Every structure is written in C-alpha cells, then in structure tokens.
Amino acid sequence: MTSTEGPRTMRPTRQRTAVVEAMTSFGDFRSAQDIHDLLGRGSTPVGLATVYRTLNALVESGEVDMLRTEDGEAIYRRCSAAHHHHLVCRSCGATVEVEGPAVERWTQAIADEHGFADVSHTLEIFGTCSSCRVR
Secondary structure, three states: OOOOOOHHHOOOOHHHHHHHHHHOOOOOOEEHHHHHHHHHOOOOOOOHHHHHHHHHHHHHOOOOEEEEOOOOOEEEEOOOOOOOEEEEEOOOOOEEEEOOHHHHHHHHHHHHHOOOOOOOOOOEEEEOOHHHHOO
C-alpha cells in the first residue's frame, strides 16, 4: 500500500481476502492471534503481520470494530455501520450490540456543559453471560 492509498484501496491479495472472509465466520470479538490461528487451519496461510496490517486497515476504514479488553488486548469484530456499543462476555467473548440513548444524551449534556463540540465516544460493557455463569 502506498502512502496515498487509503485502507479501502488496499490491493486485494489472497491473504487479505482470507482475513476478510475469516471475519465473516464468527460473531464475537477475536484477537489477531485467534484470527491468525483460524486462518492457519484453512487453505490460505497468512502471516501474523499481514493479519495485523489487514485488521488495522479494516478498523481505519470502519469495516471492523476494535476494542480493548480489560487487560488491554485488542480484539476485533465485523459490526453494523450504525453507532452502537458492545456488551461482551469476559469468559467466552459472546457479544451483543446495544444502543444507548441515555448514554448519547448524557454524553451530549456533558459536552454542552463544558463547551465541547464535535464529540465522539466509545462504551464497552464487560460481564459474564448467562451460559458462562452456569458452568
């Protein structure tokens, strides 16, 4: 990728295509290493550095969401394009997209109170899903 190309204009190599296809095979958040391991079980070998570069480009283009777990690990998932938040199970990684109208109102009120404009935010909620609680 040259410096003038954006993430959406990355040359679609076989390896990058494999990463994108792997992202469609799961609905929870996964680490780059998990995705690399998943690809290693398939027919297209992909280097870990290529997985990281591709994921970073997909995050920059808005095609993939990245969040950090409570211990700081970056995890990735294809999500809807609309603004949303995530409820993520600490144990199994099960993920639910949630909307938060109260959070949106609170964020805007705090920004207004302090004279801020063009405000953005992220909110990730971590817990233990009902399936993991009964184990």
